[in-house]
Amino acid sequence: MFALVDCNNFYVSCERLFQPKLYGKPVVVLSNNDGCVIARSDEAKALGIVMGTPAYMSEGLFKQHKVKVFSSNYTLYGDLSDRVMKILASFVPKMELYSIDEAFLDLSEMLYHDLLDLGIKIRKAIMQNLGIPVTVGIAPTKTLAKMANRYAKKRFKDVGVFYAISKELINEMLQATDVEDIWGIGKQYAILLKRNGFRTAKDVTKIPAEWMRNKMSVVGLRLWNELNGVPSIEWEYKPKDKKNICKSRSFGFSTSDISILREAVSNYAAICALKLRNQNSTCRYVNVFIHTNPHKPELKQYQGSITLQCEKETNLTQDIIGYALKGLDIIYKPGGYIYMKAGVMVLDLVTENAVQLNLFDQRDRSKEKQLTATVDKVNTEMGQDTVRMAVQRFERRYRLRAEKLSKKYTTDIKQILKVKI
DNA sequence: TCTGGGGTCCTAGGACCC
DNA sequence: TCTGGGGTCCTAGGACCC
Numbered sequence: 162m163f164a165l166v167d168c169n170n171f172y173v174s175c176e177r178l179f180q181p182k183l184y185g186k187p188v189v190v191l192s193n194n195d196g197c198v199i200a201r202s203d204e205a206k207a208l209g210i211v212m213g214t215p216a217y218m219s220e221g222l223f224k225q226h227k228v229k230v231f232s233s234n235y236t237l238y239g240d241l242s243d244r245v246m247k248i249l250a251s252f253v254p255k256m257e258l259y260s261i262d263e264a265f266l267d268l269s270e271m272l273y274h275d276l277l278d279l280g281i282k283i284r285k286a287i288m289q290n291l292g293i294p295v296t297v298g299i300a301p302t303k304t305l306a307k308m309a310n311r312y313a314k315k316r317f318k319d320v321g322v323f324y325a326i327s328k329e330l331i332n333e334m335l336q337a338t339d340v341e342d343i344w345g346i347g348k349q350y351a352i353l354l355k356r357n358g359f360r361t362a363k364d365v366t367k368i369p370a371e372w373m374r375n376k377m378s379v380v381g382l383r384l385w386n387e388l389n390g391v392p393s394i395e396w397e398y399k400p401k402d403k404k405n406i407c408k409s410r411s412f413g414f415s416t417s418d419i420s421i422l423r424e425a426v427s428n429y430a431a432i433c434a435l436k437l438r439n440q441n442s443t444c445r446y447v448n449v450f451i452h453t454n455p456h457k458p459e460l461k462q463y464q465g466s467i468t469l470q471c472e473k474e475t476n477l478t479q480d481i482i483g484y485a486l487k488g489l490d491i492i493y494k495p496g497g498y499i500y501m502k503a504g505v506m507v508l509d510l511v512t513e514n515a516v517q518l519n520l521f522d523q524r525d526r527s528k529e530k531q532l533t534a535t536v537d538k539v540n541t542e543m544g545q546d547t548v549r550m551a552v553q554r555f556e557r558r559y560r561l562r563a564e565k566l567s568k569k570y571t572t573d574i575k576q577i578l579k580v581k582i
Numbered sequence: 583t584c585t586g587g588g589g590t591c592c593t594a595g596g597a598c599c600c
Numbered sequence: 601t602c603t604g605g606g607g608t609c610c611t612a613g614g615a616c617c618c
Contacts, residue, residue, distance in 0.1 A: 192604035199600095199604070215603040233604090260600045347598050378610060380597080407606060414601095456603055504605090562602090589617075599608080 162268040162276065162299060162326070163392075165306040166249060166283060168242075169294040169314070171262035172200035175241050176231050178292050179570050179578055187228040191216050194411050194561045195232050232563035240571045241293065248287050252279065257397050265303060267396065280322030300325035303394045304387035307344040308334055308362065335363040335388070345384045350377060362388060402440045402510070408432045409504020413562040415454055417499050422451060423486060425559040427552040429505040430478070430485035437476035437507055438537065441514075444507035445474050447481055449488035454501040461499075465492030474511055477526075477533055481507065482550060503559075 168174060172190040177183045187204035191197065197213050208226050210219050216230070223230055242261045249256060255267040268276060280297035287295050298310030305325055312334045313323035325331045341351035343362050353376060359365055366388045373381040386393040408429040416422070426449055437444060450466035467488045475481065485505045536548045546553075568576040 194602090194604070196602075196604050213604090217602040220602090263600080345598070349597060378597095380610065401608095403607075405607075409605070411604070454603090587618105590615100591617105592615085593613090594611100596611085597609085600606090 162271065162301060163303050163306040164253075164266040164268055164279065164283075165259075165298045165303070165310045166264050166266065167296050167298075167310050168245060168262040169296055170200055170202055171242075171293070172231075172233060172238055173202045173205075174293050175234075175238050176229075176567055177202075178241075179567065180229075183229055187226055188231070189219075189223075189228055190231045190233055191565070192233060193563075194413055195564060196411070199233065230565050232566040234567050234569070236569045236572055237567065241291065244291055245287060245293060245295070248290055249283065252283060252286075255396070255398055258400065265306065265396075267398075268299070276326075277324075280324070281320075284321050295321070297322045298325070299323070300331070301390045302387040302392045304344050304384060305331065305334075305390065308338055308342075311342060312337065331390070332363065335366060336361055338362040340365060343384070343388070345380070350381070353377070402442060402512075403436075404510055405506055405508050406433050406436045406444075406510070407504060407506040408436075409450070409502060409506075410559075410561055411502040412500075412559045415499040415501045416559075417495065417497070419489075419493050419495070421558050422489060422493065422500060422503055423552065424554050425503045426451075426485050426489050426505060427482045427550065428559075429503065430482040431550065431553055433505050433507045434476055434478040434481040435537070437481075437510065438533070440510075441512060442510040443474035443476045443513050444471065444481075445509040445511065446470055446507070447484035447488065448506040448508060449485045449492065449504070450506075451489070451492060451500050451503045453498055461497055463494055463498045465494065467492050468508065476513065477529055478536075478550060479529070481505070482552060486552070 173188045176188060176190065185204065186202070187208055187210075188202040189198050189205050189210060190200040192199045195216055197215055198210060198219060199213070201210055201212065205228060208222055208228070210222055210228070222228065238261060245262075246258055246264060249264050249266065253266045253268065254270065257265045259265055268279070271279070276299070280299060283297055284295055287293055296310050296313050298306045298308065298313055299322070300306040300309045309323045309325040312325070313321060316337075317323055323334070325334050339361060340346055340354045340359060343365070346354070354365065359368060365385065368385065370382060370385060373385040377384070383393045410425070410429070412425065430447070446468050448466065448468040450464070452464040453460060453462050455462065469484045469488050471480065471484060539548050540546065570576060570578050
């Protein structure tokens with residue numbers, strides 16, 4: 162048996178914790194650069210504010226209904242997420258962190274009798290200890306647990322729990338779920354299924370397995386099994402090491418100045434290198450890309466991207482920055498192109514100690530590694546970016562917009578909540 | 583008329599997720 | 601003025617091998 166626990170409107174709930182007057186009011190949280198709406202309170206949903214729409218398009222609605230708008234504050238959300246997960250871990254021996262606001266719990270060793278009020282207990286514990294509302298779905302497979310969670314939100318809002326653990330209840334849920342709301346069915350597959358006359362999840366369970374295999378590949382077959390109650394998605398108790406790491410951002414503005422691109426790219430490269438070291442990996446390739454603003458067809462468009470092979474697998478900041486800047490020089494096109502976004506990817510990652518030694522290597526990498534380790538230590542203790550490479554500069558001229566940012570209430574002592582008595 | 587039959591590795595692109 | 605960022609998995613097709 163699986164439980165899927167999911168925080169309701171997570172980012173909005175985080176913001177409300179520190180501004181209780183926002184309960185019952187419409188609240189939204191925007192993506193990086195204050196670009197799109199990525200979280201909405203129930204009140205905001207009711208106003209017809211759509212997920213993923215550009216913020217400027219909803220400006221009218223925001224004003225008209227006095228919607229409280231926040232820039233995203235990942236430091237805060239990440240910290241509160243850790244706290245939610247810790248509470249969940251106290252209920253079960255094994256669980257899987259699925260996203261910043263969701264986790265699957267392994268209930269295979271739980272007694273039926275204990276299962277029955279588990280959802281209620283979890284909700285209560287997280288509400289009491291943190292004040293974050295969550296929803297719980299319980300079912301025989303991950304896909305059905307996801308669906309049970311959704312169904313609980315739709316039909317049993319106040320209870321916040323749905324147990325899809327009998328044939329009848331599973332059937333009821335399958336019948337009430339449209340194909341496009343199944344976890345794993347996106348836009349394209351929804352169109353395909355509907356075109357063939359399959360409307361609900363229940364319909365999908367009755368499709369011949371070969372049809373699913375042929376039209377939707379092994380992914381479809383796995384999904385079909387899951388819907389039919391046969392667990393087919395593996396547990397991932399420990400997050401897997403990443404196979405690729407990417408750091409990219411749209412700037413808060415557009416520019417054709419290569420010195421700004423160099424600054425951004427070197428900072429992204431440094432972050433990639435740090436992420437590599439944090440998972441004890443090195444990379445064999447470095448990719449750098451830049452592009453103009455595709456939403457402005459009246460401007461000259463260009464997308465440049467290049468992947469460079471590293472002379473030797475590496476995770477040293479100076480190496481990754483070096484390759485990224487070399488790539489940037491190759492792909493940068495002057496002459497009226499206005500760039501809006503840049504990014505660096507490190508590819509084909511291998512575990513650090515598996516790297517072969519190169520007898521002909523002229524550089525003293527052990528010294529460089531020691532230096533890097535020291536820099537990492539200083540930065541961890543004194544704050545990120547205390548020590549940095551010269552090309553990274555300090556001004557962050559490419560920095561993005563975040564005009565409505567809340568405070569780091571839980572992770573920075575200077576920004577802690579003050580209570581007036 | 584008829585144009586082998588396996589493999590592997592790589593890349594690009596599609597589909598999906600939060 | 602203004603449209604996120606970071607991932608995964610799978611398949612098809614080409615290049616190459618014997």
